[in-house]
Amino acid sequence: MELVALGLLVFGVALAEPVSRLLARARWPGRDPVGALLLWQAIGLAGGLALLSAGVIYGLSPLGAPRPALESVLDELGAGRLPALDVPHVVALVLTAALAARLLGVLVAVTVRTLRVRARHRELLDLLATPWPAAPGARVLEHPVPVAYCLPGLRSRLVVSAGVLDCLDVDQVWAVLAHERTHLRERHDLVVLPFVAWGATAPFVRGMVCAQFAVATLIEMRADDVAVRQASPKQLSGALGAMGGAAPAAALSSFTAALHRRLARIVEPPAPLPLALRALVRLIAGVLVAVPLLAVLA
Amino acid sequence: MPTLGELERAVMDALWSADAAVTARDVQDALAGRELATTTVLTVLGRLERKGLVTRERSGRAHRYRATASRADHVAELMRDALDATPDRGAALARFLGSIPDDERAALRDLLD
Numbered sequence: 414m415e416l417v418a419l420g421l422l423v424f425g426v427a428l429a430e431p432v433s434r435l436l437a438r439a440r441w442p443g444r445d446p447v448g449a450l451l452l453w454q455a456i457g458l459a460g461g462l463a464l465l466s467a468g469v470i471y472g473l474s475p476l477g478a479p480r481p482a483l484e485s486v487l488d489e490l491g492a493g494r495l496p497a498l499d500v501p502h503v504v505a506l507v508l509t510a511a512l513a514a515r516l517l518g519v520l521v522a523v524t525v526r527t528l529r530v531r532a533r534h535r536e537l538l539d540l541l542a543t544p545w546p547a548a549p550g551a552r553v554l555e556h557p558v559p560v561a562y563c564l565p566g567l568r569s570r571l572v573v574s575a576g577v578l579d580c581l582d583v584d585q586v587w588a589v590l591a592h593e594r595t596h597l598r599e600r601h602d603l604v605v606l607p608f609v610a611w612g613a614t615a616p617f618v619r620g621m622v623c624a625q626f627a628v629a630t631l632i633e634m635r636a637d638d639v640a641v642r643q644a645s646p647k648q649l650s651g652a653l654g655a656m657g658g659a660a661p662a663a664a665l666s667s668f669t670a671a672l673h674r675r676l677a678r679i680v681e682p683p684a685p686l687p688l689a690l691r692a693l694v695r696l697i698a699g700v701l702v703a704v705p706l707l708a709v710l711a
Numbered sequence: 712m713p714t715l716g717e718l719e720r721a722v723m724d725a726l727w728s729a730d731a732a733v734t735a736r737d738v739q740d741a742l743a744g745r746e747l748a749t750t751t752v753l754t755v756l757g758r759l760e761r762k763g764l765v766t767r768e769r770s771g772r773a774h775r776y777r778a779t780a781s782r783a784d785h786v787a788e789l790m791r792d793a794l795d796a797t798p799d800r801g802a803a804l805a806r807f808l809g810s811i812p813d814d815e816r817a818a819l820r821d822l823l824d
Binding site: 556562602652653 | 723789803804805807
């Protein structure tokens with residue numbers, strides 16, 4: 414059992430650090446954003462499960478297989494007795510419980526804060542923004558700075574500022590809205606959320622910070638891909654170019670660099686990953702999650 | 712039958728176009744075309760007060776209401792929300808030009824501290 418625990422620990426740490434960093438630096442995700450997003454979700458989930466189950470399995474190892482051992486420990490505690498474990502094993506269990514509580518606590522805190530910001534924003538939007546007749550569901554905010562965004566959630570909102578309508582033609586606005594609708598339809602906010610929580614739980618782990626950045630970039634690629642199909646590459650790149658030039662952040666070199674990478678990908682899209690490789694990516698994602706589950710349930 | 716949201720918009724518009732604090736009766740008169748009952752106006756004002764958009768003060772026997780901030784101030788607040796690049800704002804909404812610039816990655820570390 415100690416060996417299984419050690420294996421899971423190594424597996425979890427490997428996912429959190431070198432694997433995350435390598436995947437964040439890889440170039441193929443641009444050729445299969447959906448597969449890469451699935452892989453990221455699997456890495457986040459498998460990494461967390463592996464670290465937690467490593468702690469539980471090691472902590473309970475003197476009592477035998479994990480599941481019966483956990484049951485007997487809970488019975489003992491329920492009866493008011495301390496289980497027969499020495500200090501190192503108790504420390505492992507306490508650390509594991511602390512990590513689980515921290516992860517869950519941060520996830521809840523991030524979620525609550527996000528929902529509160531959204532609710533306040535939506536309240537004001539509904540008072541201030543006016544419907545845009547050219548596109549059902551879109552609202553216009555009377556402000557000269559061009560900004561387009563969506564507010565995800567069950568009562569989602571799609572917003573463009575008056576500045577957007579000034580600097581884009583109608584077809585380009587349609588491309589922008591197609592991009593934003595993809596974020597809403599595929600609930601990209603939920604795709605990002607675990608990584609915001611992971612990054613906040615362990616901001617000192619560079620792999621986690623890289624993961625958050627990579628996932629944020631991938632959902633933009635995915636939304637661009639859908640917008641290109643629903644509108645056209647020319648409309649989307651035209652919209653990006655016009656809005657990017659007028660954006661308040663246009664002076665930041667990192668902003669323009671990111672913008673140029675996005676434009677280049679729309680104008681000259683990389684060849685999609687071959688079908689066999691796409692299937693392989695999804696298979697790996699499944700196997701990653703299965704490893705810690707099988708270790709605990711076996 | 713107008714929705715509550717529409718009524719809130721109409722009442723806020725009336726408060727924004729008034730120069731000073733006004734009574735519920737004044738709001739009702741300003742929205743005369745809608746033929747609202749006084750209780751409806753008071754309900755809507757109460758909701759707006761709970762949302763922090765309206766303040767109430769006593770003057771004699773009546774209450775007077777005013778908007779806590781101008782329309783332009785609230786629009787500016789929304790724009791700040793929308794343009795703010797910090798990641799917890801990023802979780803709340805998704806901008807068209809919305810990726811986190813490299814040089815702001817340090818801000819990720821400050822998250823939730």
